Amino acid sequence: MRTKNIKIVKDKLDDKNYKIVAIVGSISKNSYTRKSLNIAVNEIKSHDNFSVKIIDPRDFDLPAPGSGIMNESRKRLQQIVGEADGALLATPEYNGSFSSIIKLVIENLGYPSELSGKPISLLGIADGDMGAIKAIEALRGVCSHIGGYVLPNATSVAHINQKFDVDDNCIDEQTERRIKRVGAELVKYISRFVDKK
Numbered sequence: 001m002r003t004k005n006i007k008i009v010k011d012k013l014d015d016k017n018y019k020i021v022a023i024v025g026s027i028s029k030n031s032y033t034r035k036s037l038n039i040a041v042n043e044i045k046s047h048d049n050f051s052v053k054i055i056d057p058r059d060f061d062l063p064a065p066g067s068g069i070m071n072e073s074r075k076r077l078q079q080i081v082g083e084a085d086g087a088l089l090a091t092p093e094y095n096g097s098f099s100s101i102i103k104l105v106i107e108n109l110g111y112p113s114e115l116s117g118k119p120i121s122l123l124g125i126a127d128g129d130m131g132a133i134k135a136i137e138a139l140r141g142v143c144s145h146i147g148g149y150v151l152p153n154a155t156s157v158a159h160i161n162q163k164f165d166v167d168d169n170c171i172d173e174q175t176e177r178r179i180k181r182v183g184a185e186l187v188k189y190i191s192r193f194v195d196k197k
């Protein structure tokens with residue numbers, strides 16, 4: 001009897017399939033933002049009932065904000081984000097803030113935004129000593145403004161150019177752990193607080 005009850009509870013949990021959207025805030029060829037985001041994505045995917053869709057802006061032809069254009073790319077972007085239970089946003093620090101590319105993605109999510117009401121985890125990467133604190137804090141403000149629930153534990157990585165080898169493996173254990181945490185925190189929050197039923 002006890003075993004049966006445990007099975008029912010387990011089936012109920014397995015029933016919930018959570019969708020995460022992971023947005024890359026860089027279009028550079030060997031983007032460290034993309035490499036870093038992949039670590040967090042793999043962490044999320046290691047949880048059975050979580051799936052991840054990566055938004056790489058290079059795969060989208062996003063119109064300039066305010067153009068009024070609703071093309072196929074913009075529709076697809078809004079649909080993917082709209083269906084997600086949570087989001088992971090990764091940005092490089094550019095000139096003391098987040099990238100214009102991640103802002104372009106956000107501007108194309110509608111007004112009100114498809115991110116509204118969703119938990120959001122942030123990851124920022126930078127070459128400099130200070131890391132991507134300014135990028136993260138600015139992005140936190142924007143994501144809160146549009147109605148997202150930004151999780152407190154964002155990860156900022158400094159000296160990103162020293163953290164990967166030529167085969168794209170992260171060679172700094174602490175950095176890898178801190179990047180994984182961004183994914184793990186999102187999983188933890190959604191598992192606890194997002195009820196799909």
Ligand SMILES: Cc1cc2nc3c(=O)[nH]c(=O)nc-3n(C[C@H](O)[C@H](O)[C@H](O)COP(=O)(O)O)c2cc1C
Nearest residue numbers: 026028031032033092093094095096125126127128
């Ligand atoms: C336009 C531009 C502005 C940048 N501004 C900063 C900055 O303010 N602080 C910093 O630490 N790094 C800065 N960098 C370095 C980037 O953070 C670094 O190159 C990072 O790897 C870029 O991410 P990506 O590899 O995903 O494109 C800047 C790079 C570019 C291209």
